[in-house]
Amino acid sequence: MAFSRRSLLAGTAGLGALAAGGLSACGSRTSISSDPNELVIWYWDRSIDPALLSIAAKQIPGTQRHLRADIIGGSFDTKLRTSLAGNAYIPDLTNINSNVSLYFPNEDMFLDLDELGAQNYKHLYFDWKWELGVTPTNHFRFFPLDTGPTGFYYRQDVFDKAKIPSDPESVGAAMKTWDEFIELGQKLKRNVGSFMDITAGQLFGQYINASPQRYFDKAGKPLYMNQTSTIRDAWNMAVKAIKAGITGNQQVSTDQNAAWESGKTAGHIEAVWWAQILGDTAPDTKGKWRLAKQPVRAGNSGGSFICIPHTCKDPEAAFKFITWLNNPQNQAQAFNNIQLFPSAEDSFTLGTMKSNTGFFGDQDPLTFFLEAAKEVPTSFISTYEAQAAFFGTEITNVEAAGKNPDRAWDDAVAQTNKILRKRGVNV
Amino acid sequence: MTVTNPAIPSARVADEPSTTERRPRNPFKRFWPQYVAVAPFYILFLVFGMFPLIFSIWLSFNDWDGMGQMKFVGLAQYRFLITDSRFWLAVGNTFLIWIMSTIPMLFLALVIAFLLHTNIRAKGFYRVAFFIPNVTSAVAMAIVFGSIFSNSFGIINSFLNWLHVSQVPWLSNPWGIKVVIAVMVIWRWTGYNSIIYLAGLQAVSTELYEAARVDGANNWHIFSRITIPMLRPVILFTVITSTVGGLSLFTEPQVLFGNTSNIGGPADGGLTIVLYQYYQAFNQFDFGYGAAIAWALFIIAVVFAIINWRLVSEREVDGQKVFKVSRKQRAANASAEPTEVAAK
Secondary structure, three states, rough: OOHHHHHHHHHHHHHHHHHHHHOOOOOOEEEEEOOOOOOEEEEEEOOOHHHHHHHHOOOOOOOEEEEEEEOOOOOHHHHHHHHHHOOOOOOOEEEEEHHHHHHHHHHHHEOOOHOOOOHHHHEEEOHHHHHHEOOOOEOOOOOOOOOOEEEEEEEEHHHHHHOOOHHHHHHHHOOOOHHHHHHHHHHHHHHHHOOEEEEHHHHHHHHOOOOOOOEEOOOOEOOOOOOOOOHHHHHHHHHHHHHHOOOOOOOHHHHHHHHHHHEEEEEEEEEEOOHHHHHHOOOHHHOOOEEOOOOOOEEEOOOOEEEOOOOOOHHHHHHHHHHHHOOOHHHHHHHHHOOOOOOHHHHHHHHOOOOOOOOOOOHHHHHHHHHHHHOOOOOOOOHHHHHOOOOHHHHHHHHHOOOOOHHHHHHHHHHHHHHHOOOOOOO | OOOOOOOHHHHHHHHHHHHHHOOOOOOHHOHHHHHHHHHHHHHHHHHHHHHHHHHHHHOOOEEEOOOOOOOEOOOOOHHHHHOOOHHHHHHHHHHHHHHHHHHHHHHHHHHHHHHHEEEEEEEEHHHHHHHHHHOHHHHHHHHHHHOOOOOOOHHHHHHHHHOOOOOOOOOOEEEEEHOOOHHHHHHHHHHHHHHHHHHHHHHHOOOHHHHHHHHHOOOOHHHHHHHHOOOHHHHHHHHHHHHHHHHHHHHHHHHHOOOOOOOOOHHOOOOOHHHHHHHHHHHHOOOOHHHHHHHHHHHHHHHHHHHHHHHHHHHHOOOOOHHHHHHHHHHHHHHHHHHHHHHH
16 A cells, blocks of 8 residues: 555656656747758648649758748647747748738848848749738848739629620620629629629728728828728728629628529629639539629739748758749649649740639630739738728628618728727827 | 544654654655645646736736737726727627527526426437537537528528518628527537536425425426425526636637628627637737736626625525534534644
């Protein structure tokens, strides 16, 4: 008895010491890998071509280093920010999604790629995409990965039934302005009862995505309160669309998916990557969809970046990996393998890119979106746009809850300004 | 304590003289193996429980985006909280959903427990069947309910259509959203509560029922005059657990609206306190404000704890007999203690 109690105590004591030791062994190490020849990249599934990663895993071309690629699951930003804040276990390279402006206030955490010779590569990429990686202090820290040029997806069969123009050329020609878009939507609604898009919030967002001016200027000054502003114009257009009844008020994805499948919603303005999602959610509609130019000009929705945290153990090698990963040949291959739409224009002229599979009938989506990508205006996405989400919320309130549009606008401005003042912005 | 474990003080007395005479040691040195033995829990608790708790208090007095420099702002987060209409909307939503779910849920659970308590066939099957929703993944459930209540394609609206009743935009109307979330909570927790009620019912002596029958009471009288009063402590327990659950409601609205443009759903109809806290901390990266919301929720929970506590102590005054016995026991314990003190 006495012996077994003693050994039990000794055993638990040992466990306790182990736990304490284990925790103290967590002493910080800045880099996530202690191997000096190993660079580590954080990314999420389907954001880098696995075939290219497996080449770099043996050796990053042109260097003596090799790459370890860690897939980071959900809450990517929280994990990356935590390791940067704790100055421990930081990867040598990391992807960041289209919300790259979130990192602008802490931009010093990432290397200025111009110091590594990024200017020599600038000519390869769409200008507007390159500019999205430039911080308000004019440092280029976020390198282009893929892009998301937008267009108007629509159901040709439904348009035919509604006896309105249905081939891509004439649909595009029939809606050169947003007013014409709404008029066309009214005909569609009247004739077959279908909607032009799922929600007014979607139109509002894509209007802004296709505009050179957005919520803030580079100095962080809000623009939406000006006499004329993109946000106000987008708002007025969305309110007009709601009053015309051309949007479906489908706020939840189950409703949206069912509506595209059935043709209740016969259109959608979204980026190139949406084709993949649509193909998965509504496979039976294959061949019925077409792509037309959206009103005014195409915009950009989504598309990620790659960057080098300040603790990287070999910035030159990391930068070599970035430029190799994103050269036109490899971007073309990434498109073929996992449908990442290139940011390098030369990818399209190589002739190696495989177009898609008849989902758009005889229309070639690649040519369509290449034309769209050339039209995207250069714009500036401010870090404070995350605090300006009230405009989207309020336009949804107008559509879903019938809120008075003028009151909704005033509420959106008031709430945004209040949060901005909390964040120390002068408004 | 003293009655069940008389061996401990006497054992202490036995080795006392030798230790006190030769080497007076502090208690830590004497009992270090025991301290080490319980250390793993406390170390883990300090790191993963206590530290975040204390840190969140500190955080709520700071402005921090989770990455850059922390800036001390005093009570500014709390001042903002008081004027934040969205926070108060979340508080209102939380209570509305809590009321809309708890009252029907507990009533249903009581009825189900009462029925399960009677002599019916396949009792075991029903008990398991009613409990299964509770062990179902909340995420999967929220997705299924999202489809059932879908505005234009859901089975509920199809049914209403068939009845020639006008359809309800469940997932875009602020009240519809609350109903959907409340229904989810009811579906998930009714079985759990009825199992607890059933356990309570089985503890009620059958003699009471028999006596009531002899006196000519009907089912309703038995239910309202015997079952409910006897179950009062159990009902109180379920009210407390559903208050805790209701105040921390998060998964259901998060899965329903997490990937839409607005986290609380249209018109913030499904914005609960914890969802708002999560949104501020992990979507807006305003950790100071997120921590302030968490502590505001703590204060609300404390208020509820006090109300619950008042209800409990009221019961003790009612049942004076129980109270007196326990007091006598305490007195007995107290009289036993002096010997122990003297032994030390």
